[in-house]
Amino acid sequence: MVDKKKHKVVFQLTSGDTLVHKAMVRQIGHLLEAAPNSKVEVVCHSAGLPFLVTNQTKQAEKIKELKNRGVEFYACENSMRDKNVKKSDLLPESGTVPSGIVEVVLKQEKGWSYIKAGF
Amino acid sequence: MVDKKKHKVVFQLTSGDTLVHKAMVRQIGHLLEAAPNSKVEVVCHSAGLPFLVTNQTKQAEKIKELKNRGVEFYACENSMRDKNVKKSDLLPESGTVPSGIVEVVLKQEKGWSYIKAGF
Amino acid sequence: MVDKKKHKVVFQLTSGDTLVHKAMVRQIGHLLEAAPNSKVEVVCHSAGLPFLVTNQTKQAEKIKELKNRGVEFYACENSMRDKNVKKSDLLPESGTVPSGIVEVVLKQEKGWSYIKAGF
Helix, strand or coil, X not given: CCCCCXXXXXXXXXXXXXXXXXXXXXXXXXXXXXXXXXXXXXXXXXXXXXXXXXXXXCCHHHHHHHHHCCCEEEEEHHHHHXXXXXXXXXXXXXXXXXXHHHHHHHHHHXXXXXXXXXX | CCXXXXXXXXXXXXXXXXXXXXXXXXXXXHHHHHCCCXXXXXEECHHHHHHHECCCCCCHHHHHHHHHCCCEXXXXXXXXXXXXXXXXXXXXXXXXXXXXXXXXXXXXXXXXXXXXXXX | CCCXXXXXXXXXXXXXXXXXXXXHHHHHHHHHHHCCCCEEEEEECHHHHHHHECCCCCCHHHHHHHHHCCCEEEEEHHHHHHCXXXXXXXXXXXXXXXXXXXXXXXXXXXXXXXXXXXX
């Protein structure tokens, strides 16, 4: 039974653990299967930034698939400066936000559900 | 001083760390002491599933106690499939939900507070 | 561009990992740069208690700075009992709350955004 509601969910990824990355991608897939109209955004900052860095992530293909299904991915510009990551180092599917933490707060203020990724 | 309000809190457990399990059980106990009318639900998925698996959990007794005080425990059916866990493998106190992540989102949409378990 | 809104954000710290402490302090700094009028509260319990213990934390100076910018820090009295930490063991910048978990729930009920610290 498919849930047609447009759930809005912001995932915060701050982990560099590739198993966390894999689990999160799987969870988003399950969410979109159950409720395909949902709006999902993934905010990556701190130790989670490599998830969106082309030569570091192991999830490039899954990210491309999810992006095609409407999921948005954002890297935090503060974290990029801290880690000396340039826009051109990110996957083409990744946008950026000035501050990852502010983005997660703004989404919650707009009524999005919050999921902290990680074990 | 006892808080009589019926707080509604959903805990998301995705960790397999038995110290996290122990800490979460203790936290729920503290919550129910401070506010005994609270409604608490624990959603276990991903690496957190073993918390509800009879021959894997170390918290069976505490889970029974908390269930008797009204706490609900749910295993994610997606995670059960991934890990080849059957309903009969779960503690008798455990229910199931089709998707752990969707359950956590639905609860937040209904105004429940969200606590991500783990360190 | 400065965001003048008074965002309200409760951070829950339950990790003893000093890298998590460092990352959280940095994130709060970034949040206050982007939105200086924000109200931020940090609730420390479980394994996160040492963050506020004078002879254990590595963030005393940063905590003092953030407190001067209006950030509130609270230790959980349940965790203090569990770990035999007295009020006099805490940083002077730290207040206490009867239950860390209840504090995080109460803040969410009042519309504060929730950030679970940690990787």
